[in-house]
Amino acid sequence: MSKVNHRAQSNLKERETFPILLIVLLLIALLLRLYRLNDGMWLDEILTYVNYARLPFLKIVTSFDSENQHFLYSIMAHLSFITFGESIWALRLPAVLFGVGSVLALYLLGAEATTKLEALLSAALLTFSYYHVWFSQNARGYTGLLFWTLLSSWSLLVAIRNRKTSTWIAYAIAAALGVYTHLTMLFVIAGQLITFLIVWFENSKGKGNWPALRQGIFYGFTVSGLLVLILYAPVFNQIRTVIGGSEVSVVSEWKSPLWTLSEFIKGLRIGFSVTAIVILALIWFGVGLVSYWWKRKEIPLIMILPSVIGAATTLAIGHHLWPRFFFFTYGFAALIVIRGAFVIADWLVKRFPVIKISPGQFATLISLGIILVSALSLPLAYGPKQDYAGALNFITENLMAGDEVAMVGPAAFPYQAYYQVNWRTITSLDELEQVQKRARRTWFVFGFPSVVESLYPDVIASINSDYRVIKVFPGTVSGGEIIVGLWEVP
Numbered sequence: 001m002s003k004v005n006h007r008a009q010s011n012l013k014e015r016e017t018f019p020i021l022l023i024v025l026l027l028i029a030l031l032l033r034l035y036r037l038n039d040g041m042w043l044d045e046i047l048t049y050v051n052y053a054r055l056p057f058l059k060i061v062t063s064f065d066s067e068n069q070h071f072l073y074s075i076m077a078h079l080s081f082i083t084f085g086e087s088i089w090a091l092r093l094p095a096v097l098f099g100v101g102s103v104l105a106l107y108l109l110g111a112e113a114t115t116k117l118e119a120l121l122s123a124a125l126l127t128f129s130y131y132h133v134w135f136s137q138n139a140r141g142y143t144g145l146l147f148w149t150l151l152s153s154w155s156l157l158v159a160i161r162n163r164k165t166s167t168w169i170a171y172a173i174a175a176a177l178g179v180y181t182h183l184t185m186l187f188v189i190a191g192q193l194i195t196f197l198i199v200w201f202e203n204s205k206g207k208g209n210w211p212a213l214r215q216g217i218f219y220g221f222t223v224s225g226l227l228v229l230i231l232y233a234p235v236f237n238q239i240r241t242v243i244g245g246s247e248v249s250v251v252s253e254w255k256s257p258l259w260t261l262s263e264f265i266k267g268l269r270i271g272f273s274v275t276a277i278v279i280l281a282l283i284w285f286g287v288g289l290v291s292y293w294w295k296r297k298e299i300p301l302i303m304i305l306p307s308v309i310g311a312a313t314t315l316a317i318g319h320h321l322w323p324r325f326f327f328f329t330y331g332f333a334a335l336i337v338i339r340g341a342f343v344i345a346d347w348l349v350k351r352f353p354v355i356k357i358s359p360g361q362f363a364t365l366i367s368l369g370i371i372l373v374s375a376l377s378l379p380l381a382y383g384p385k386q387d388y389a390g391a392l393n394f395i396t397e398n399l400m401a402g403d404e405v406a407m408v409g410p411a412a413f414p415y416q417a418y419y420q421v422n423w424r425t426i427t428s429l430d431e432l433e434q435v436q437k438r439a440r441r442t443w444f445v446f447g448f449p450s451v452v453e454s455l456y457p458d459v460i461a462s463i464n465s466d467y468r469v470i471k472v473f474p475g476t477v478s479g480g481e482i483i484v485g486l487w488e489v490p
Helices: 002-034 043-053 059-063 071-084 088-113 116-127 131-135 142-163 167-183 185-204 210-244 257-271 276-295 298-316 325-353 357-377 388-398 408-416 429-438 448-457 455-467
Strands: 403-410 425-426 441-449 468-473 482-488
Touching: 002 088, 002 116, 002 131, 043 071, 043 088, 071 088, 071 131, 071 167, 071 210, 071 425, 071 429, 088 131, 088 142, 088 325, 088 403, 116 325, 116 357, 131 142, 131 325, 142 167, 142 185, 142 210, 142 325, 142 441, 167 210, 185 298, 185 468, 210 276, 257 482, 276 429, 325 388, 357 455, 388 408, 388 448, 388 468, 388 482, 403 429, 403 448, 408 441, 408 448, 425 429, 429 455, 441 448
Parallel strands: 403 425, 403 441
Antiparallel strands: 441 482, 468 482
């Protein structure tokens, strides 16, 4: 009887404490993502700012001229502009809200899939994640994609358990809004459908259970498909043109899975500080993945299947394989890493009597250590994603009468469309030479060096030969430094 009473008291304490801890965690997550929210934007954010967020509502929902259009995000950014006025932080505010919301959604998913303690620790790991903070301050639809992935996955697990039509419809709405945020959500839904079929087959044990199957297929996946068709109906032909035309790769390695993997590992090294910790985290992840596979395989299935389907499809159509396309897996990864801590802690406590605390307490300490190490890298998430403004101010301050400023490649759009400076856009070596003939000194500015080298090799060769690099303005986006050079008449 005493054990029963102790268990009941423990459950009561958990019910009272965990909601408070979750609220505190969400407040911390919000503050971490609001800090320095007005720092400089990178190219894709500026494209969203200029091409979509400023447009009238009807123009937003009927325009798909680029994959940079993330519909639900553009709509929310537009509403943010109406409410708070046009600014960088207002543009990024929807990413912040989706980021904080994804912490809550991860807790809900974790509480359904495992214990509330593991769910809370997983949410804490996401809260103090370098990657998650960075994307939560990125005015794109990726934290929205993560939010809808986690929320729809939670709804899917609940619907499988309670078999309520209302829960399946909730899943359908979350899935459809995820697709309206980013088209790669289609891969998530495909993975969720396969997962549902596998779970249904195992649960039916050869007896069929056809009503459960029909309920999920119709109210969940068919309804979500109909909602997606309705949302995208105004731009269906535009989507076929943009996606069907594929994206021309100016840097061949961007289509390589090895490049994608190397970029992901770079992010891990930032997020976990040192290589030894990266290796330890990967071991933890492997242990957690195996544990989930044996006890709740829905979690690894929903994480792995969309990634495989998405990567295969992306490579098949010759599209860039950006690491950010897999950001939707980040919540599952947090769950699996924390599960690994609990499995390893249980193994260690049982084999080493010197450890005098319970497996759960030891696992909590290990998890808190992982969270702390992750938190140490948070300062690296802040700062300009690309420092166009810094380069602009530097050149303006040092510009002399008779000077010209030339720009090439992706840097031209931000300076022309957003900063609205009267600098010259160069597309060939001949154009560069013509500018130099008219100027006493010619400044040169560009970003994404690998892109510029691929598009304009003769221009870059001339710059490397004749120009002095005056200053490099680093950014937090990979390869996003802004380079300023100067050529003077001999």
